[in-house]
Amino acid sequence: MKFQLETSSLPVIKGHGPGWIALGGQRITHSVLIDPAGRPQPWGAAAFEALGAHHFAALALPQESAPAAELVLLGSGARLRFPPPAWLRPLIEAGIGIETMSTPAACRTWNILSSEGRRVLAALVIEPAV
Numbered sequence: 001m002k003f004q005l006e007t008s009s010l011p012v013i014k015g016h017g018p019g020w021i022a023l024g025g026q027r028i029t030h031s032v033l034i035d036p037a038g039r040p041q042p043w044g045a046a047a048f049e050a051l052g053a054h055h056f057a058a059l060a061l062p063q064e065s066a067p068a069a070e071l072v073l074l075g076s077g078a079r080l081r082f083p084p085p086a087w088l089r090p091l092i093e094a095g096i097g098i099e100t101m102s103t104p105a106a107c108r109t110w111n112i113l114s115s116e117g118r119r120v121l122a123a124l125v126i127e128p129a130v
Helices: 053-057 085-093 103-115
Strands: 013-017 020-023 026-028 030-035 040-042 071-075 097-101 121-123
Touching: 013 103, 020 030, 053 085, 053 097, 071 103, 085 097, 097 103, 103 121
Parallel strands: 071 097, 071 121
Antiparallel strands: 013 020, 020 026, 030 040, 030 121
């Protein structure tokens, strides 16, 4: 089997810890959306408990100047938590898949899927360090 290095123009999540992630050369300390083009933008939820149906409805809308997402990775914080199924309806109706996992797992998964050229949107809850 031949292995070949593939390069991507998208930034990589290079690290994560309590209260932060490192995207490319940028340290992010608040909940964030990373669009399919690799651009971060604040996501207005300081903790998983602050999420609401409107946060998920916004994920189903087309992103400005970025390819449409085929999959949303929800990083639910330091531990795995699931949103109520009714909140996912806009994503399901738009034909967008959603996978829920802890934020560290979502960071690793985003790196893999984005490097494969998948149109993935990361919605990462980054809770303040205790």
